[in-house]
Amino acid sequence: MLKGLFNVNRWQRLLEALPEYYIPGFLMTLRTALCALILALILGVIFGMFSTSRSKILRAISRVYIEFFQNTPLALQVVFYYSCLPILLGGGGMRIPKFVLGVMGVGIYTGAYMSEVIRTGIEAIPKGQTEAAYSQGFSYMQTMRYIIFPQTIKIIMPPLANQALNLVKNTSILAMVAGMDLMYFTDSWGSNTGYFAQAYFTSALFYFIICYPIARLARYLEIRAMRQPVGKRLLEEVNADGGAN
Amino acid sequence: MAEIVRVENLCKNYGDFEALKDINLTVNEGEKLVIIGPSGSGKSTLIRCINYLEEPTKGKVFIEGKEVNRKNHREMAKNYSAMVFQQFNLYPHLTVLENLTLAPIKLQHVNKKQAEEEAFKCLKRVGLTDKANMYPNQLSGGQQQRVAIARALCTKQKLILFDEPTSALDPEMVQEVLNVMVELAKENITMICVTHEMGFARQVADRVIFVHRGQIVEEGTPEHFFTNPEHERTKAFLGKILH
Ligand SMILES: Nc1ncnc2c1ncn2[C@@H]1O[C@H](COP(=O)(O)OP(=O)(O)OP(=O)(O)O)[C@@H](O)[C@H]1O
Numbered sequence: 001m002l003k004g005l006f007n008v009n010r011w012q013r014l015l016e017a018l019p020e021y022y023i024p025g026f027l028m029t030l031r032t033a034l035c036a037l038i039l040a041l042i043l044g045v046i047f048g049m050f051s052t053s054r055s056k057i058l059r060a061i062s063r064v065y066i067e068f069f070q071n072t073p074l075a076l077q078v079v080f081y082y083s084c085l086p087i088l089l090g091g092g093g094m095r096i097p098k099f100v101l102g103v104m105g106v107g108i109y110t111g112a113y114m115s116e117v118i119r120t121g122i123e124a125i126p127k128g129q130t131e132a133a134y135s136q137g138f139s140y141m142q143t144m145r146y147i148i149f150p151q152t153i154k155i156i157m158p159p160l161a162n163q164a165l166n167l168v169k170n171t172s173i174l175a176m177v178a179g180m181d182l183m184y185f186t187d188s189w190g191s192n193t194g195y196f197a198q199a200y201f202t203s204a205l206f207y208f209i210i211c212y213p214i215a216r217l218a219r220y221l222e223i224r225a226m227r228q229p230v231g232k233r234l235l236e237e238v239n240a241d242g243g244a245n
Numbered sequence: 246m247a248e249i250v251r252v253e254n255l256c257k258n259y260g261d262f263e264a265l266k267d268i269n270l271t272v273n274e275g276e277k278l279v280i281i282g283p284s285g286s287g288k289s290t291l292i293r294c295i296n297y298l299e300e301p302t303k304g305k306v307f308i309e310g311k312e313v314n315r316k317n318h319r320e321m322a323k324n325y326s327a328m329v330f331q332q333f334n335l336y337p338h339l340t341v342l343e344n345l346t347l348a349p350i351k352l353q354h355v356n357k358k359q360a361e362e363e364a365f366k367c368l369k370r371v372g373l374t375d376k377a378n379m380y381p382n383q384l385s386g387g388q389q390q391r392v393a394i395a396r397a398l399c400t401k402q403k404l405i406l407f408d409e410p411t412s413a414l415d416p417e418m419v420q421e422v423l424n425v426m427v428e429l430a431k432e433n434i435t436m437i438c439v440t441h442e443m444g445f446a447r448q449v450a451d452r453v454i455f456v457h458r459g460q461i462v463e464e465g466t467p468e469h470f471f472t473n474p475e476h477e478r479t480k481a482f483l484g485k486i487l488h
């Protein structure tokens with residue numbers, strides 16, 4: 001494969017193929033990833049909260065969701081949506097749009113991981129916080145909103161960013177069901193021309209363009225999460241201290 | 246005097262363990278009640294049942310004649326009681342001022358400006374107006390507990406519950422918190438206070454109850470406890486904490 005890597009002619013061909021193959025693939029991957037991320041976050045918050053609720057039923061529901069989707073391969077899940085879901089939904093000849101398939105597949109799958117991240121984040125907040133809120137008369141939802149989530153968010157942002165990273169890379173599974181994503185076009189152009197080196201290097205570059213900023217973001221959030229908030233002092237105090245300093 | 250809290254036949258079990266056994270207690274408006282007792286005797290459980298942080302297994306709690314139950318306890322907490330915890334439990338993501346104004350703004354629907362004015366008044370009472378814009382982690386333990394007291398004051402409740410407010414503090418910070426509480430005791434607020442600070446009890450308490458193994462064993466004025474406690478358990482306990 002590496003033989004033709006430095007063949008200028010092949011790179012020339014690749015450049016010509018960019019608008020038709022790589023750009024639409026890249027955009028599809030980007031769109032899918034973005035929407036799947038939103039879906040995963042919503043599922044993560046809902047099932048993360050379920051896992052920490054007092055209701056046994058809600059906890060059981062979230063357990064089933066999390067265990068099922070974490071412990072079966074994403075590829076199987078996507079193939080299932082592709083081939084079985086239309087039948088289950090009734091319409092024999094019906095096809096689920098590739099974009100929807102991608103968002104569902106990767107979103108629901110990553111949502112299971114995000115639920116776990118959010119659960120551990122909520123559980124990391126000391127019980128005294130909830131008690132203080134309840135003693136003031138806050139309801140469960142108000143306690144979550146004003147007291148628990150704002151503290152949780154700092155802890156969970158770095159692992160959530162890592163999940164987002166995995167999500168982007170996992171969208172490449174769509175190629176299996178002709179998902180019109182970056183990986184699909186990579187395979188397609190590669191096997192059409194036989195220029196696999198060009199095909200895959202370019203593809204990697206495009207994935208890298210999305211993933212690297214997210215990885216940097218994750219690192220930044222990690223550093224920021226370790227800092228404690230620092231408040232400004234009131235003017236009087238600064239003045240009072242002024243003489244001493 | 247009007248009664249503000251009534252506890253009737255209160256029992257609390259944890260599994261097979263009876264943490265509270267048939268407690269009966271009334272507290273009058275403006276009264277300062279101090280609860281003492283050995284570790285694990287059920288003092289925290291008792292005051293936590295009053296604001297329903299613990300759900301009673303049996304028996305009833307009334308505040309101003311209204312029964313506190315599973316349905317209305319948030320409402321009751323919002324309208325009648327505040328609590329000061331051993332571990333302060335300030336909200337670390339909010340500034341001191343925000344800690345004080347959160348409940349008034351979100352629960353009692355006071356507008357922000359008014360809530361902040363009130364918060365500054367409360368901070369003044371605990372001597373910490375200069376710390377309004379700091380975060381809890383920038384304050385000493387004693388200062389944090391004073392902020393927690395100010396937070397309790399800020400919702401203007403008639404009843405404040407204290408669960409060992411000085412036990413988590415370094416010795417040199419205990420007094421600043423007690424001073425604030427002594428000042429507070431001069432007002433008509435009802436205080437129910439679990440503490441082992443007998444000096445404080447002597448100074449402010451109208452009544453002291455001694456809890457042992459989930460029961461109220463002895464009850465009386467602070468003087469009674471200092472001069473002639475009756476029960477053997479009480480004598481043994483006081484012997485330990487007074488020396
Ligand atoms: N959530 C719980 N589950 C099981 N047992 C509990 C629970 N909370 C309290 N207990 C038990 O109930 C008893 C009373 O506890 P409580 O916290 O009321 O004691 P306390 O008098 O406040 O003690 P301390 O002075 O140590 O704070 C203890 O024996 C404790 O082990």
Ligand SMILES: [Mg+2]
Nearest residue numbers: 288289290409
């Ligand atoms: Mg206790």
